[in-house]
Amino acid sequence: MSALSIKNVWIEYGAQVVLERVSLEIEAGAFVAIVGPSGCGKTSFLRLLLGQESPARGTILLDGKPMPSEPGPDRGVVFQRYSVFPHLTVLGNVLLGPELEASPILGRTFGKCRRQLVERARVLLTEVGLGDSLDKYPTQLSGGMQQRLALVQALIRQPRVLLLDEPFGALDPGIRGEIHVLMKKLWKETGVTIVMVTHDLREAFLLGTRVVVFDRLRNRPEEKQRYGATISQNIEVHRRRVPGQDFHERIAEDSDRDDPVAVETTRRDDPATTH
Numbered sequence: 001m002s003a004l005s006i007k008n009v010w011i012e013y014g015a016q017v018v019l020e021r022v023s024l025e026i027e028a029g030a031f032v033a034i035v036g037p038s039g040c041g042k043t044s045f046l047r048l049l050l051g052q053e054s055p056a057r058g059t060i061l062l063d064g065k066p067m068p069s070e071p072g073p074d075r076g077v078v079f080q081r082y083s084v085f086p087h088l089t090v091l092g093n094v095l096l097g098p099e100l101e102a103s104p105i106l107g108r109t110f111g112k113c114r115r116q117l118v119e120r121a122r123v124l125l126t127e128v129g130l131g132d133s134l135d136k137y138p139t140q141l142s143g144g145m146q147q148r149l150a151l152v153q154a155l156i157r158q159p160r161v162l163l164l165d166e167p168f169g170a171l172d173p174g175i176r177g178e179i180h181v182l183m184k185k186l187w188k189e190t191g192v193t194i195v196m197v198t199h200d201l202r203e204a205f206l207l208g209t210r211v212v213v214f215d216r217l218r219n220r221p222e223e224k225q226r227y228g229a230t231i232s233q234n235i236e237v238h239r240r241r242v243p244g245q246d247f248h249e250r251i252a253e254d255s256d257r258d259d260p261v262a263v264e265t266t267r268r269d270d271p272a273t274t275h
């Protein structure tokens with residue numbers, strides 16, 4: 001069963017059609033990278049999956065059931081701009097979401113429940129290299145560290161789907177390489193389904209198991225309002241394992257390269273995505 005089943009979805013803002021006829025099956029555990037020109041509706045699509053927008057037409061199923069029309073713990077999100085709270089420590093930032101969920105009025109857990117939560121937070125923070133920074137505040141962290149914190153904030157709630165909106169766009173290339181390795185590791189370990197918007201094609205092919213291209217098929221000035229973007233390509237990415245080389249080394253090596261990552265792709269002629 002697909003984790004997300006998107007059928008003939010349209011997004012409209014007033015008279016402006018932003019997306020039209022978007023159909024996409026995203027299998028559980030996939031890592032889907034979405035690319036497309038600026039303004040074609042990529043962020044709007046993510047907001048739809050998060051539950052911040054409703055489709056003008058069409059349906060979205062999450063694990064076979066209609067997707068709740070509000071954001072919930074089953075969907076985590078990380079934005080390009082750091083979404084951490086400046087007045088809370090690293091640990092406080094990670095605990096806030098689960099504590100509010102467990103205790104909406106007090107926003108705080110106690111006893112065994114809290115100890116277990118703190119332990120889970122510690123394990124995850126250590127995994128992303130923030131184990132020594134639990135008591136620091138976000139202003140004391142670099143951009144890359146803040147994004148790693150934002151990832152833990154989302155993952156601690158064990159979402160079924162993780163939505164990433166250009167999460168690494170503001171980072172320096174070297175830091176980006178490191179966080180790509182980490183992202184891939186976290187994805188493999190958690191098995192979470194990921195949908196990531198990126199402007200960086202290389203990043204899309206490096207991380208994605210599928211690269212989906214949104215584009216406007218009608219682009220004349222008089223057509224801009226009435227016609228939206230849709231999926232123009234849906235590409236499956238196959239990676240060959242290099243004997244004797246472990247997965248992380250391979251990605252780290254790819255991250256250092258300036259030329260496009262060597263991958264094999266197949267165009268997916270899924271009836272759901274054929275227009």
Ligand SMILES: Nc1ncnc2c1ncn2[C@@H]1O[C@H](COP(=O)(O)OP(=O)(O)OP(=O)(O)O)[C@@H](O)[C@H]1O
Pocket residue numbers: 013018036037038039040041042043044045
């Ligand atoms: N809440 C809104 N109300 C009205 N129009 C909106 C709203 N949100 C987005 N739009 C419009 O929808 C279109 C798509 O915007 P969106 O941010 O989804 O594109 P994008 O592909 O993510 O762009 P970029 O790559 O530049 O971030 C734009 O024309 C934008 O102005």
